[in-house]
Amino acid sequence: MTDKGKRSLLLKGIRKSYGAVPVLKGIDIAVEEGAFIVLLGPSGCGKSTLLHAIAGLHPIDEGLIEIDGRDVTSVPTRERDVAMVFQSYALYPNMTVGENIAFPLRMRGVGAAEKEGKVAEVARLLQIEPLLDRKPRALSGGQRQRVAIGRALVRDPKVFLFDEPLSNLDATLRVETRAEIKQLHERIGKTMIYVTHDQIEAMTLATKIVVMNKGEVQQIGSPYEIYHRPANLFVAKFVGSPAMHFLPGALSREDGRLIFDDGKGWRQELALSGAAGVGGEVLLGIRPEHIRPARDGQPAIEARVEMVESTGPEDNVTLSLHGHALVARMETGSVRQGEVVPVTIATDKVSLFDAASGRMIGTEAVR
Amino acid sequence: MTDKGKRSLLLKGIRKSYGAVPVLKGIDIAVEEGAFIVLLGPSGCGKSTLLHAIAGLHPIDEGLIEIDGRDVTSVPTRERDVAMVFQSYALYPNMTVGENIAFPLRMRGVGAAEKEGKVAEVARLLQIEPLLDRKPRALSGGQRQRVAIGRALVRDPKVFLFDEPLSNLDATLRVETRAEIKQLHERIGKTMIYVTHDQIEAMTLATKIVVMNKGEVQQIGSPYEIYHRPANLFVAKFVGSPAMHFLPGALSREDGRLIFDDGKGWRQELALSGAAGVGGEVLLGIRPEHIRPARDGQPAIEARVEMVESTGPEDNVTLSLHGHALVARMETGSVRQGEVVPVTIATDKVSLFDAASGRMIGTEAVR
Amino acid sequence: EDAAQPYKGAHLAVLMEGHPTTDGIQALLPEFTKATGIEVDLEVVPESDITAKMLLEFSSGSGRYDVVQNNIIYIPGFVQAGYIVPLDDLAAKLPDNYDKADFVPGYLNTSIVDGKLYGLPVYGESTFLMYRKDLFEEYGLTPPKTFTEVAEAAKTIKEKSNGEIAGITMRGAQGIQNVYVWAGWLWGYGGQFITEDGKSALGSDEAAASLDAYARVLRDYGPVGVANFGWEENRVLFQQGKAGMTMDATVNGAFNEDPSISSVVGKVGYTPVPVETDKLKGGSSSLAVHSLYIAEASQQKEAAWLFASWATAKEQQIKSFGIAPNSGVTSQAALNSEEFNKRYGAFKDAMLASIARGNPQYLPTVEAANEIINNAGIAVSKALAGSASAKDALAEANAANDAALSR
Amino acid sequence: MHDTTRYFYRPVVLLFGAISAVLTLYVVWLTLHNISLLRPGRESFIGLDNYLRLLTDGRAINALGRTVLFTVAATAAELVIGLAISLLVDRDFRGKRIVRAILLVPIVMTPVVVGLTWRFLLNPTNGMMNYALSIVGLGPVDWLGDPNVALFSLLLADIWQWTPFVVLLAMASLESLPEDPQNAARVDGAREWQVLWHITLPALKRALLVVALIRAIDAVKAFDIFYIMTRGGPALSTETLNLYGYISAFTNFDISYSLTIAMVLTILTNVALLLLYNLAFRAPKQGQA
Amino acid sequence: MRRIAFWIALAILLLCVLFPLYWVVATSLKIQRDAFAMPPVWLFSPTWENYAKVLSNGVFIRAFLNSVIISLSASVISVGVGALVAYGLVAQDEAIKRQNEKFVLSLRIAPPLIFIIPTYFLAAQMKLLNNHWIIIGVYAFVNIPFAISLLITFFEDIPRELRDAAKVDGAREFTIFREIFLPVALGGIVATFILCVLFTWNEFFIALVLTGRDTQTLPVSITSFLTFQGVQWGPLMAAATLVMLPMLVLGMLVQGQVVRGMSLGSIKG
Ligand SMILES: Nc1ncnc2c1ncn2[C@@H]1O[C@H](COP(=O)(O)OP(=O)(O)OP(=O)(O)O)[C@@H](O)[C@H]1O
Numbered sequence A, B: 001m002t003d004k005g006k007r008s009l010l011l012k013g014i015r016k017s018y019g020a021v022p023v024l025k026g027i028d029i030a031v032e033e034g035a036f037i038v039l040l041g042p043s044g045c046g047k048s049t050l051l052h053a054i055a056g057l058h059p060i061d062e063g064l065i066e067i068d069g070r071d072v073t074s075v076p077t078r079e080r081d082v083a084m085v086f087q088s089y090a091l092y093p094n095m096t097v098g099e100n101i102a103f104p105l106r107m108r109g110v111g112a113a114e115k116e117g118k119v120a121e122v123a124r125l126l127q128i129e130p131l132l133d134r135k136p137r138a139l140s141g142g143q144r145q146r147v148a149i150g151r152a153l154v155r156d157p158k159v160f161l162f163d164e165p166l167s168n169l170d171a172t173l174r175v176e177t178r179a180e181i182k183q184l185h186e187r188i189g190k191t192m193i194y195v196t197h198d199q200i201e202a203m204t205l206a207t208k209i210v211v212m213n214k215g216e217v218q219q220i221g222s223p224y225e226i227y228h229r230p231a232n233l234f235v236a237k238f239v240g241s242p243a244m245h246f247l248p249g250a251l252s253r254e255d256g257r258l259i260f261d262d263g264k265g266w267r268q269e270l271a272l273s274g275a276a277g278v279g280g281e282v283l284l285g286i287r288p289e290h291i292r293p294a295r296d297g298q299p300a301i302e303a304r305v306e307m308v309e310s311t312g313p314e315d316n317v318t319l320s321l322h323g324h325a326l327v328a329r330m331e332t333g334s335v336r337q338g339e340v341v342p343v344t345i346a347t348d349k350v351s352l353f354d355a356a357s358g359r360m361i362g363t364e365a366v367r
Numbered sequence C: 001e002d003a004a005q006p007y008k009g010a011h012l013a014v015l016m017e018g019h020p021t022t023d024g025i026q027a028l029l030p031e032f033t034k035a036t037g038i039e040v041d042l043e044v045v046p047e048s049d050i051t052a053k054m055l056l057e058f059s060s061g062s063g064r065y066d067v068v069q070n071n072i073i074y075i076p077g078f079v080q081a082g083y084i085v086p087l088d089d090l091a092a093k094l095p096d097n098y099d100k101a102d103f104v105p106g107y108l109n110t111s112i113v114d115g116k117l118y119g120l121p122v123y124g125e126s127t128f129l130m131y132r133k134d135l136f137e138e139y140g141l142t143p144p145k146t147f148t149e150v151a152e153a154a155k156t157i158k159e160k161s162n163g164e165i166a167g168i169t170m171r172g173a174q175g176i177q178n179v180y181v182w183a184g185w186l187w188g189y190g191g192q193f194i195t196e197d198g199k200s201a202l203g204s205d206e207a208a209a210s211l212d213a214y215a216r217v218l219r220d221y222g223p224v225g226v227a228n229f230g231w232e233e234n235r236v237l238f239q240q241g242k243a244g245m246t247m248d249a250t251v252n253g254a255f256n257e258d259p260s261i262s263s264v265v266g267k268v269g270y271t272p273v274p275v276e277t278d279k280l281k282g283g284s285s286s287l288a289v290h291s292l293y294i295a296e297a298s299q300q301k302e303a304a305w306l307f308a309s310w311a312t313a314k315e316q317q318i319k320s321f322g323i324a325p326n327s328g329v330t331s332q333a334a335l336n337s338e339e340f341n342k343r344y345g346a347f348k349d350a351m352l353a354s355i356a357r358g359n360p361q362y363l364p365t366v367e368a369a370n371e372i373i374n375n376a377g378i379a380v381s382k383a384l385a386g387s388a389s390a391k392d393a394l395a396e397a398n399a400a401n402d403a404a405l406s407r
Numbered sequence D: 001m002h003d004t005t006r007y008f009y010r011p012v013v014l015l016f017g018a019i020s021a022v023l024t025l026y027v028v029w030l031t032l033h034n035i036s037l038l039r040p041g042r043e044s045f046i047g048l049d050n051y052l053r054l055l056t057d058g059r060a061i062n063a064l065g066r067t068v069l070f071t072v073a074a075t076a077a078e079l080v081i082g083l084a085i086s087l088l089v090d091r092d093f094r095g096k097r098i099v100r101a102i103l104l105v106p107i108v109m110t111p112v113v114v115g116l117t118w119r120f121l122l123n124p125t126n127g128m129m130n131y132a133l134s135i136v137g138l139g140p141v142d143w144l145g146d147p148n149v150a151l152f153s154l155l156l157a158d159i160w161q162w163t164p165f166v167v168l169l170a171m172a173s174l175e176s177l178p179e180d181p182q183n184a185a186r187v188d189g190a191r192e193w194q195v196l197w198h199i200t201l202p203a204l205k206r207a208l209l210v211v212a213l214i215r216a217i218d219a220v221k222a223f224d225i226f227y228i229m230t231r232g233g234p235a236l237s238t239e240t241l242n243l244y245g246y247i248s249a250f251t252n253f254d255i256s257y258s259l260t261i262a263m264v265l266t267i268l269t270n271v272a273l274l275l276l277y278n279l280a281f282r283a284p285k286q287g288q289a
Numbered sequence E: 001m002r003r004i005a006f007w008i009a010l011a012i013l014l015l016c017v018l019f020p021l022y023w024v025v026a027t028s029l030k031i032q033r034d035a036f037a038m039p040p041v042w043l044f045s046p047t048w049e050n051y052a053k054v055l056s057n058g059v060f061i062r063a064f065l066n067s068v069i070i071s072l073s074a075s076v077i078s079v080g081v082g083a084l085v086a087y088g089l090v091a092q093d094e095a096i097k098r099q100n101e102k103f104v105l106s107l108r109i110a111p112p113l114i115f116i117i118p119t120y121f122l123a124a125q126m127k128l129l130n131n132h133w134i135i136i137g138v139y140a141f142v143n144i145p146f147a148i149s150l151l152i153t154f155f156e157d158i159p160r161e162l163r164d165a166a167k168v169d170g171a172r173e174f175t176i177f178r179e180i181f182l183p184v185a186l187g188g189i190v191a192t193f194i195l196c197v198l199f200t201w202n203e204f205f206i207a208l209v210l211t212g213r214d215t216q217t218l219p220v221s222i223t224s225f226l227t228f229q230g231v232q233w234g235p236l237m238a239a240a241t242l243v244m245l246p247m248l249v250l251g252m253l254v255q256g257q258v259v260r261g262m263s264l265g266s267i268k269g
């Protein structure tokens, strides 16, 4: 939890159930001013519910919400001064695109000239200028989503809430819009809470990532921390695609060297800091990019190429390595199915988890 | 256009306008049996409209649609025997999740036992078993999307139509579902038409990718062709993220070697086949992965690291190279901002485009 | 104040039924205002609803209406409730428009209770038997004098015309409609509604016999659907030549003889309502009169009297022929006018005869008149539909009427 | 959470509650007397006599039965026919606007005129219905004169007059439906009637139920055509409880008894409404709010 | 095939709906004898006499104006208040909503008999019997529950998210109501409004009791053609036709405002 800086948003012990189904089970998050928080978590874990709670749209069962130091737990939405992109867009069907975007300004009594200028600017930014006079029902899915974004970007609220705002945009547009949001954030420094399933978005936008699962916070940390120092198995597994591999085995220290033994003949020296659980059952976490073709002279493991799947810029290669099927990322066309290639493991980057509790017990040294 | 094999779907000269706005401007696609077609294109280019046309939900203005050799242009939806995941989900609000998924089976008079079995299987696959008795409005966005997918997967139609089916799922679930769809396709060999904005989905699922822009087909080809041999500037720019860079310049042949000159002092020998446009104005297309750290002994260009953005597994590094700002993908943490690093260009992989027409005039030799 | 117009500036509210007479008065109102300086707000509502409206108004006691119009059967109730005032003093004080002798005596008498005048007749009528002279001649029939003869004639007409023409048509619709006509049979058979000691008399054998005959003749020789016939259906059927006889109000004569709507002009004979016995408790012809009354709560009774007497005066009645003609005038001068003879000559004599024999008790005139009529109507309707015998149906009505009378 | 929406309905609901409470008390007070418009100043407190009288009043009990029959038949028929009509015209065709306006005609027509018109059309000798029947060799039917038929003739007129009410509201509801689920059902292989049954009707359910409730309430109170066409006859075969109440009030001027009838009718209808409402809008299952 | 079936069905429907109307209009244009002729007179030369008679009648014209004023004001009030209440209720929890809705529906149950007599006495006390406001008030009282029940239905079809979005955008409840709910549910509002206008336009019983000479409405006025001596069919039908016309025009005008699928495209999922 981050506690330094002026807090712009504080969530404390937020609980919420739908009937008997608990959805948020005590969420604590403190956000310092100007942070860009990305919420990550599996579908249905309560991200949207949390945003709605912050906006004051669903009453929460328990807990405290503060915005800019003011307790807003029972303040109506209007006065919380947040802007939100709804996962379902929630466009006003009776208004044109232009009117939709202008609506929040109108509600704040912004003058006509300023309003028009702002709407035009946002429309340009989102490339929906030709659509300003259309009604939402005459838009494509992505266009609707952009209108929804526009309605938030046009404002200058205390907190921005984005619920998967770019999910239906094409890659090019997504990159551009993401950059615009980032710029906006840098320019005005407003707190943003951003839900996404896109890892690149999460990594490149966030100052802090919050990983949730089943209504509970799993880890809060910088993108680097989340990716490279996952707090537990869940985070490690959830973040990163293709996902991290976990090899069960035992850990021992021999001559001061940390040795992982999978019990089936693979013993691997690791160059990790920490690693408390020596002696117990552990899981060795290896990400695809930790497996690399061995350069000449490096200690190499023989791996058989089982399958090659191209993603364009690179290939996801399934390797058989000491009997484990592991996916590695490799340069396009660099290996072929059936080949046997020498690979190395970045033993300074892998992670170790306690098999019983799932907690991380060792990974690369902090940068 | 693919013409071999038995055709399971043929679209010929499909045109469609909304009022005065033309949305499809003569689409020709022939799909052989068992193909997995991915439709790529910018938001609003007409992908959903095309799927709706294939399903027979909007009448088209002109053109011919054949499914399994039968002209269905004016056949009602029901008889076309297609399954579809709608971009808007289109769940039946009055039915539970289980009933939603079972609905297509019910409409086909499938027996109770078989129906239940299939629904259970699909629910397991999409991890929505605990939700089977809920109504759609009590679901999260991603859960709704999974129900929509389930309703298609439970069937055994002639053609599957997927409209951005995984856009709201988390990465893990997306990978799993993608794999399930791929397996399903391999198992039953039914034709699938799949709209996505996710490049990895497109590359890993498709047997053929169709790139559309503004209601017109830009290129039809295998994922490899689309990525590595884009037919024109639009395709080259649209596919790949971060996007391909284009350097304007002139091409000349000196001593049988192909030389690109950007006119500002950068002369680069290229190892490309084809390259018809020698002498004219060209654009040199360089993808981020074509810029690599130079290994010892390789001819290197000095590049200054302007910015490093981590995506987790790797860094997107903005380099200043002969005065051009180019993004390259590099191993995490391998360079730091401000550093000057030697890089090489994969001169056998870059592409060349005619500056005037935008057509591709040279790229790597066909594999 | 102008000496010639002592009530100038008075503003009268008058409630009247929708009727040609009312149309006439309405059209002539400016003359009244000009002559007296009195403004009149004339509100017109349908006859079927006027009583309700009037009673609500009276019982709220707000004095909203100065003059109201209604059927004479309500007079006893209104008098007893103190809703309307006697007019004799007013007549004595302001006699200008009032010519007592000019009213058809039978009409005016209905408005006199305990020797006091309570209303001025606006229009009136009686009932008679109408028959098709041409058919009677063709089938060798003579105008019936008794109800038995009516039934025989009806039988003959129906049979001889092969069922093409109904023997007789009368009102069958439940309520005032069928009671109004059946009452003639009731009295004609020697029955009555209420005994002298205030008990219901519908349980009598005479009543049962009359209803039995009424229902039988309509069931056997009447037209299809007669059970829901009101005044209108009955009249139209007859004037289209589809029935040999009918018994109804004298105003029907005007319709029969109007070439623009009737196909039996000149073919109709008129004769008083038959009687079955000579031991009558009252005549079998009705005397239906609607009069103007002055409300007790009125704050301007003298102006109100001026209006009422003006509206019913012979001058106005005669003028009304040129505006909205009707045969129900109450002024003898109007009855004897050339205009009247021209229009209604064909049945005038029969009409006057019926009026002369007209029975002012024809319908019950007690407080609970309406309820008694309603109950009787149900009995007639039941007998007509065959859902109960005449005796049983009347027994039921009798009990209900006794209950109403004792309430 | 502080929510101002309750100020939108509370005042009105409270006002209506207060008015109806006062009204109810006042009316109940009146029913405990023997008030007649013809006997001003002579009314007295008679306790529950009017209610006891009603209990043993065969005429009233028969009228109640007829009210139930008429209400159920009219509501069901109007709902079904109205729905069928709205589905029929719920598509784009030339002249749609005109047709929609024409469909309003029956409710636009003044009830008095509707009653008179139907009374005329159903006239056994001069009416158009029997004329039409006679052309195809049927009839004549004694529409309004036969106690076994009259109620159904009134039903016919009521259906004619009030089906457009259902049509108007069903069309408005249909117009606001999203198309996607219907399209999805077509893709899923549903025939048009299946789309209708499984998707469209459930979506209209609430609207139709409310319309049905309103129609049922109004059918209980149906007055105009009864009054004009038969006045309860022949032989009481079309007298509903509401009509009986009216006759008690404005023919017999027996205000207290009439209000007793009206009060009992109101209570019975209320009970029926509550039962129907709870049946129709069963509380949703957990977690489906 | 389907098209033909459609047109046939439509033709039958229109025939059923229009025949009585035809009869009314035809009768208004016929002389009395033709009106009741059997077999019916299909060809006749129309007479405008009946219309002339009705229109020359000052009472009718005044009643027409009264009807316009009363039914429009009462309906605007009913729909306005009804919509506000419906909006308030739709925003409540299911239980509160249902409870109130039941109450509101039950308000419609009472037959006019029950409230007409007390109201009359009250109005008489307050000397309001010849006043437009009393009758407007009573009609509003009668129609508000009706409007509420219907509008709840139409408002419920509006996705909840729209309200949420508007709140986030800073709209007050009333603004949401005015800017979003009213326009989006326009079809329902229009239908409700038409029905309210029709109810008041045609209502007879309450009008009979509560109107006076200056406030008499058309249905009461029209019954002056129902006299003790028969129905004046020609003028009555002419009047009926005249009474109907403005409502048909209104129906056509306001229904033209309704756009199919007003709320389409507003939310995903
Ligand atoms: N009803 C309509 N009226 C007018 N234009 C419309 C209508 N519906 C869609 N369009 C336009 O048609 C074009 C194609 O829409 P379509 O939904 O097919 O796009 P798409 O390729 O699926 O886009 P996305 O990726 O954003 O979903 C869009 O530009 C859209 O604005």
Ligand SMILES: Nc1ncnc2c1ncn2[C@@H]1O[C@H](COP(=O)(O)OP(=O)(O)OP(=O)(O)O)[C@@H](O)[C@H]1O
Binding pocket: A018, A019, A021, A023, A041, A042, A043, A044, A045, A046, A047, A048, A049, A050, A087, B137, B138, B139, B140, B141, B142, B143, B168, D287, D288, D289
């Ligand atoms: N009305 C409701 N009744 C019961 N459960 C609900 C309701 N609304 C949401 N839920 C449940 O609450 C959980 C959290 O929902 P939420 O929308 O916050 O998920 P999410 O994290 O946004 O998921 P996604 O990524 O799929 O959008 C889900 O499991 C969902 O099924």
Ligand SMILES: [Mg+2]
Binding pocket: A047, A048, A049, A087, A163, B140, B141, B142
């Ligand atoms: Mg969500």
Ligand SMILES: [Mg+2]
Binding pocket: A140, A141, A142, B047, B048, B049, B087, B163
């Ligand atoms: Mg789309």
